Structure formats: structure tokens, C-alpha cells
Amino acid sequence: MARKEHLLFKFILLIFYIFSFGCSQPKDQKVDLSQIPNDTIVLINARLKLQNGVYYFGSKPYSGFIKELYETETLKSIGSYFQGKQHGLTKTFFPNAKLETERNYKDGIGYGRHFGYWQNGNKKFDFIYINDKREGIQKQWYESGSQYYELSFTNDQENGMQKAWRENGKPFINYEVKDGVRYGLQKSALCYTLKNEKIK
Numbered sequence: 001m002a003r004k005e006h007l008l009f010k011f012i013l014l015i016f017y018i019f020s021f022g023c024s025q026p027k028d029q030k031v032d033l034s035q036i037p038n039d040t041i042v043l044i045n046a047r048l049k050l051q052n053g054v055y056y057f058g059s060k061p062y063s064g065f066i067k068e069l070y071e072t073e074t075l076k077s078i079g080s081y082f083q084g085k086q087h088g089l090t091k092t093f094f095p096n097a098k099l100e101t102e103r104n105y106k107d108g109i110g111y112g113r114h115f116g117y118w119q120n121g122n123k124k125f126d127f128i129y130i131n132d133k134r135e136g137i138q139k140q141w142y143e144s145g146s147q148y149y150e151l152s153f154t155n156d157q158e159n160g161m162q163k164a165w166r167e168n169g170k171p172f173i174n175y176e177v178k179d180g181v182r183y184g185l186q187k188s189a190l191c192y193t194l195k196n197e198k199i200k
Contacts, residue, residue, distance in 0.1 A: 031106045039064030054084035118143045142167045
């Protein structure tokens with residue numbers, strides 16, 4: 001039974017990659033999963049140890065899938081690992097089994113698209129990383145579904161148009177960055193979330 005469940009997860013994972021990244025993701029952001037075996041173990045397995053950021057099963061770096069469960073036995077997270085490091089897709093879930101995050105990794109670092117969702121199902125964020133650095137358009141939304149910000153990065157540095165809105169839709173930043181210099185409206189720093197124009 002466990003084998004069938006794992007094969008079903010692998011099939012769903014494959015379909016997700018095809019539709020989410022097959023056409024829209026640049027070739028250099030794709031992660032090779034061909035060397036990851038179909039093995040799945042639970043995070044609390046006594047033989048699984050985390051040492052210096054690498055998971056070992058016994059004395060060898062672990063390759064396969066690691067899942068974590070809530071006390072209710074529902075799935076909390078599942079991710080693929082190669083040579084002990086996150087490699088490929090990791091998903092986390094709320095206690096009610098709704099999807100919380102989808103994050104991609106390559107050799108243990110953030111790589112490619114990362115998505116987050118509020119418990120009500122609305123999208124929370126859509127980030128892009130290359131070698132753990134922000135790259136391209138980064139987006140985030142309020143729980144209500146209205147957009148919070150849309151920022152542009154190159155090699156983890158602001159570059160291009162930077163925009164953010166209060167939950168009522170009014171802009172509170174709108175500036176452009178060129179060669180490290182900001183031009184435009186800069187009312188607030190993006191270090192907190194605004195709700196009803198108050199710090200949340």
C-alpha cells in the first residue's frame with residue numbers, strides 16, 4: 001500500500017513539474033531528479049540524522065524522499081533529497097491538509113520558483129531564486145487576495161520597478177532602481193505587513 005501511495009506521489013510530482021515549469025521555467029533552472037530513488041522515510045526515523053545541513057541514513061548521505069507528519073498522522077511536509085541535501089520539490093501542508101508552500105531546491109539551496117498560500121487558499125507569495133538569490137519578479141499578496149508587493153531583483157539586488165500597495169489598493173511605494181540608485185515614491189520599508197493602513 002505504501003509503495004502505491006509513493007508511486008502516486010511521484011506521478012503527481014511529475015505532472016506538477018511538467019505543467020508548472022515545463023514551458024515557463026528557463027532551462028538553467030530545471031533540477032535533475034533522475035538519480036533520486038523511490039525510497040520514502042519519515043523524518044522521525046531513528047536512523048535518519050541531520051549533520052551540518054546534510055541528512056544521513058545510517059552512515060551514508062540519504063537520497064530519496066523525507067516526509068513529516070502531524071500528530072494526527074496527516075502529511076505536514078514531503079521533499080526530495082539527493083546525497084543528503086534538498087534537491088527538487090518540497091511541499092508543506094496546513095493541519096487541514098491544504099497546501100501551504102511549494103519550494104524548489106538544487107543541492108540544498110533555493111532554486112527556481114517558490115509558492116506560498118494562505119490557509120483560505122489564496123496565494124501568499126511567488127518568488128524566484130537562483131542559487132539562493134532572488135532573481136526576477138517577486139510577488140506577495142495579502143490574505144484577502146489583494147496584492148501586497150511586486151519587486152524586481154537581479155542577483156539578489158533591487159533592480160527595476162519596485163511597487164507595493166496597502167490592502168485597500170493604495171500604493172505606498174513606487175520607485176525604480178537603476179545602478180543601485182532609487183528614483184520615485186519611497187514612503188515605507190517592506191519590513192512589515194500593512195492591514196487597513198496600520199502595522200499588522
